[in-house]
Amino acid sequence: MPDPFSLSVIVPVWMEAAGVTDTLRALQPIRNRGHEVVVVDGGSTDRTVELARPLCDRVVVSEKGRALQMNAGAAVAKGDLQLFLHADTRLPEEALEHLASFVHSRRAWGRFDVRLSGERLLFRVIAWFMNQRSRLSGICTGDQAIFVRRDVFDALDGFHPMPLMEDVEFSRRLCLVSHPFCIKEPVVTDSRRWQKYGAWRTIFLMWQLRWRYWRGESPESLAQIYRSDVRNASK
Structure with a gap:
């Protein structure tokens, strides 16, 4: 059965030659189900773009800056649902099934819980506090893979072009539209x-x-x- 939505995964990158191949290979099952992956490079001088091209649907080159890059990717994305994924973060295997549940909800946007890679107990504690803080406040960070309906993103004019805290600022505005849809199965960030x-x-x-x-x-x-x-x- 086809998914009841079209998804664009937007991945901002800069100087990610060491890891971009693994990042994009992990997204191939999503592409195989008819969704797109858009990579937005901020002017890398290593092999990031070269390595990314065969593993995504489109590479966009923009000014450096995560907010600017994510907006540039959203401008060319075709999906009615947009998901912003950091280059060092992996989606869970059942991500599309969870996103289908979101699409059937009345929420405007959402995010995943997050888990840090590595076995240190401290990393588990850090992730627990990140997720609890987000659940209580509605505010989230880019590490939690923010996703938003395209019409909502456009209505809010996307991310403000700021060098830091663009994810916090954007989620504050999104909270004025609806509380986030929280997916408990975590993304894993490096x-x-x-x-x-x-x-x-x-x-x-x-x-x-x-x-x-x-x-x-x-x-x-x-x-x-x-x-x-x-x-x-x-x-």
Whole structure:
């Protein structure tokens, strides 16, 4: 039986040659069921685009910036349901069945629970708090694979072109339309960032940035703080 919706999976990438092949291979079952995968590159100078082309339906090149890239992908996407997937995140095998349940609901948008890869107990705790916070507030992050009906995305003019917190800002506006449809079967996102920069350091940085954002600091200044912290952690 065909799925009762058409899906566009939009994957923003930048310098992802090391992992883009695995990311897109994991999406081939979705393509085999008639849905599309759109890759949006932000000007990579490695082999990201070359490796992506055979494994997706379309590659779009845009200005660098996740919000800009996701909007560029949505502009050419054909599906009546759009799902925004980070390049280091994997959908569950039954994703299409869960999305069919969403389509039959009255919700305008939704997201998955998230699980961090790796076996550390701390990663399970982090994911639990992320999912509980999202369930209570309705606000979610891009790691949770936001999906939204195309007409709703267009009516809200998509993601605001901001260098950080575009997912939080967008989900705040989406909550004015409906509470999110929450899929409990998790997507799995790579824990390499947490491992590379330190789990506790990353937790503190993420909460600090969100707190300062809620206090009214601009995404531009928060992006500078984020880049500075990442540079210091890499030394």
